[in-house]
Amino acid sequence: MRQFPERLLNGYNNFMSGRYADERDRYRTLAEAGQSPHTLVVACCDSRAAPETIFDCGPGELFVVRNVANMVPPYEPDNQYHATSAAIEFAVQALKIANIVIMGHGRCGGIKAALDPNMEPLSPGDFIGKWMSLVRPAADQIQSNDLMTQGERQTALERVSIRNSISNLRTFPYVKALEEQGKLQLHGAWFDISTGELWVMDAMTGDFMRPSDLATAAADSEPAA
Known part of the structure; x- marks a missing residue:
C-alpha cells in the first residue's frame, strides 16, 4: 500500500x-x-509564489485561484469546462469580493513556454500550449525584439500577461458592471521570487512600480492645497 x-x-x-x-x-x-474573503487572487500554480504566504493572510481572507501563468481567459459562456471563469463567477457573484488581483511572478514556466512553445517537455498540441495561446500575439511580438535579452523578454511578457488578464476580466459582464459602479476594483501585481519584491500595477498608466514608489507618485500627482 x-x-x-x-x-x-x-x-x-x-x-x-x-x-x-x-x-x-x-x-x-x-x-x-x-467565508467572506475580501479579495480574489488569480495566481500561478508555481510552488514558489503562494499568495497566502506572500501577503501573510490568514484563513478566510483570500479566495485564491491558481492556474498556469495566472491567466484569465475571456468571457466565453459555452458548453465547455471553464474552471478559472467558474471561480471568478463564484467569487464575484456569490462571495461579493471587493478586489480582484492578478498576481504574476518572475521566472514563470508558463510564460517561458509561451516564448518558446517547442521547449521540452511541452509541445503546442498539449494542454499548456493551448492555454498559453491566450498570450500568443504578445509573445510573438516580444520574442521578435532582438534588442531585448531573453530575461527582459520573460519579464516583459509576465507583466504584459497580467494586463491582458485584467482586460479579459472586463469582458465578464458582471465584473465590468461592478467596476463601473465602484463596487469592484481590479489590480495587477508581480512578485520577484529572487528578491521577494512585490511590484504593483498603476491602475492609470499600467506601469509596474514598488508600492512605496507608487504611493510617492500618487502623492505627487495630487493638486497642491
Whole structure:
C-alpha cells in the first residue's frame, strides 16, 4: 500500500499544534458562518509564489485561484469546462469580493513556454500550449525584439500577461458592471521570487512600480492645497 507523503503529514501535525491551535475559534467561526474573503487572487500554480504566504493572510481572507501563468481567459459562456471563469463567477457573484488581483511572478514556466512553445517537455498540441495561446500575439511580438535579452523578454511578457488578464476580466459582464459602479476594483501585481519584491500595477498608466514608489507618485500627482 502506498503511503501518504510523510512531509505532508508532518506539516499537518505542525499545523494542528501551531496555527490551528492558535486560531481554533476563527476556524470554527468560518465553518459555521461561511467565508467572506475580501479579495480574489488569480495566481500561478508555481510552488514558489503562494499568495497566502506572500501577503501573510490568514484563513478566510483570500479566495485564491491558481492556474498556469495566472491567466484569465475571456468571457466565453459555452458548453465547455471553464474552471478559472467558474471561480471568478463564484467569487464575484456569490462571495461579493471587493478586489480582484492578478498576481504574476518572475521566472514563470508558463510564460517561458509561451516564448518558446517547442521547449521540452511541452509541445503546442498539449494542454499548456493551448492555454498559453491566450498570450500568443504578445509573445510573438516580444520574442521578435532582438534588442531585448531573453530575461527582459520573460519579464516583459509576465507583466504584459497580467494586463491582458485584467482586460479579459472586463469582458465578464458582471465584473465590468461592478467596476463601473465602484463596487469592484481590479489590480495587477508581480512578485520577484529572487528578491521577494512585490511590484504593483498603476491602475492609470499600467506601469509596474514598488508600492512605496507608487504611493510617492500618487502623492505627487495630487493638486497642491
